[in-house]
Amino acid sequence: MEKISETYDTCPSEALNVSAISQSVAHQLRRAHGQFIQRFLHYFSVVNLRPTEYSVLAMIAENPGRKQSEIAAVLGIQRANFVSLMNDLEERCLTERRNVPNDRRSHALYLTPSGESLLNEARRAEADFEADCLERLGGMRARDQFLALLARLFG
Amino acid sequence: MEKISETYDTCPSEALNVSAISQSVAHQLRRAHGQFIQRFLHYFSVVNLRPTEYSVLAMIAENPGRKQSEIAAVLGIQRANFVSLMNDLEERCLTERRNVPNDRRSHALYLTPSGESLLNEARRAEADFEADCLERLGGMRARDQFLALLARLFG
DNA sequence: TATTGTTATACTCTATAACTATA
DNA sequence: TATAGTTATAGAGTATAACAATA
Numbered sequence: 001m002e003k004i005s006e007t008y009d010t011c012p013s014e015a016l017n018v019s020a021i022s023q024s025v026a027h028q029l030r031r032a033h034g035q036f037i038q039r040f041l042h043y044f045s046v047v048n049l050r051p052t053e054y055s056v057l058a059m060i061a062e063n064p065g066r067k068q069s070e071i072a073a074v075l076g077i078q079r080a081n082f083v084s085l086m087n088d089l090e091e092r093c094l095t096e097r098r099n100v101p102n103d104r105r106s107h108a109l110y111l112t113p114s115g116e117s118l119l120n121e122a123r124r125a126e127a128d129f130e131a132d133c134l135e136r137l138g139g140m141r142a143r144d145q146f147l148a149l150l151a152r153l154f155g
Numbered sequence: 156m157e158k159i160s161e162t163y164d165t166c167p168s169e170a171l172n173v174s175a176i177s178q179s180v181a182h183q184l185r186r187a188h189g190q191f192i193q194r195f196l197h198y199f200s201v202v203n204l205r206p207t208e209y210s211v212l213a214m215i216a217e218n219p220g221r222k223q224s225e226i227a228a229v230l231g232i233q234r235a236n237f238v239s240l241m242n243d244l245e246e247r248c249l250t251e252r253r254n255v256p257n258d259r260r261s262h263a264l265y266l267t268p269s270g271e272s273l274l275n276e277a278r279r280a281e282a283d284f285e286a287d288c289l290e291r292l293g294g295m296r297a298r299d300q301f302l303a304l305l306a307r308l309f310g
Numbered sequence: 311t312a313t314t315g316t317t318a319t320a321c322t323c324t325a326t327a328a329c330t331a332t333a
Numbered sequence: 334t335a336t337a338g339t340t341a342t343a344g345a346g347t348a349t350a351a352c353a354a355t356a
Contacts, residue, residue: 035309105314149301154190
């Protein structure tokens with residue numbers, strides 16, 4: 001309960017004026033991203049995966065044997081930053097790097113059995129997360145519309 | 156131009172399968188945020204402001220004299236992280252912290268004249284950025300719809 | 311020469327805990 | 334006791350430059 005006083009010397013604790021930025025796509029996207037991360041981590045806490053890590057596992061599962069740089073590129077992650085990400089997933093025994101027969105520069109990426117197993121758990125978390133989004137948005141039509149608008153903006 | 160070869164030993168460089176995550180709100184939001192930051196920095200390079208810094212300046216301009224913690228809270232930034240942000244803006248002579256008469260714990264935030272002046276430039280950058288968004292989204296109706304859906308998701 | 315993976319580095323943003331001085 | 338600002342620390346994410354091995 002907030003304390004109400006009759007007189008103010010300097011700083012009345014009224015609601016702040018947010019009109020200038022509340023209509024701003026930039027500001028709302030900044031705020032939304034913070035919320036998104038928190039909510040994602042909540043749903044994915046059981047598998048202990050960050051958004052990026054989940055995308056990597058899902059992408060490797062759909063495209064086993066692809067090169068690091070291919071997976072990185074399609075996810076919009078730079079090669080240099082992808083290395084420590086893969087090191088981490090490999091240390092957790094979720095993925096492995098195999099040699100490519102005719103190109104000794106490349107590493108082909110695969111999920112390990114426990115990587116597959118964790119991904120299955122993660123997919124259930126993802127389904128819950130998506131169901132949450134669906135409910136907040138108000139149905140599949142709104143969800144598709146949102147994704148379509150997001151794609152127009154940043155696709 | 157991509158090189159096309161007739162035979163593959165191991166790794167045909169075909170398009171990757173992205174079907175599993177392309178329908179995912181989580182994945183699309185992750186990608187969108189990266190694009191958003193880059194595009195924002197492009198438009199705001201003339202004033203050298205990050206999304207967070209712009210929001211802070213705009214919020215102080217609309218609510219001069221408010222306490223650090225009030226501005227931080229309304230922007231969803233933690234007090235602890237807000238300190239270095241304000242230190243930075245103050246070093247750039249864009250904002251100032253003044254004492255509050257009846258509460259020696261608090262700092263009241265104000266824009267300096269050069270802060271006001273930079274904010275005016277930033278508002279032009281923001282207008283350009285928003286115009287870009289508007290065009291990509293396909294008009295004000297789509298823009299309002301997008302903001303409404305974003306608010307449903309994370310408001 | 312170009313590509314693949316890698317290392318190193320730096321900066322932004324976020325999260326948490328704890329301190330200080332005030333209230 | 335609670336609040337405002339602060340300090341310190343840690344981790345994710347991103348950006349850039351450069352290097353070795355290989356193509």
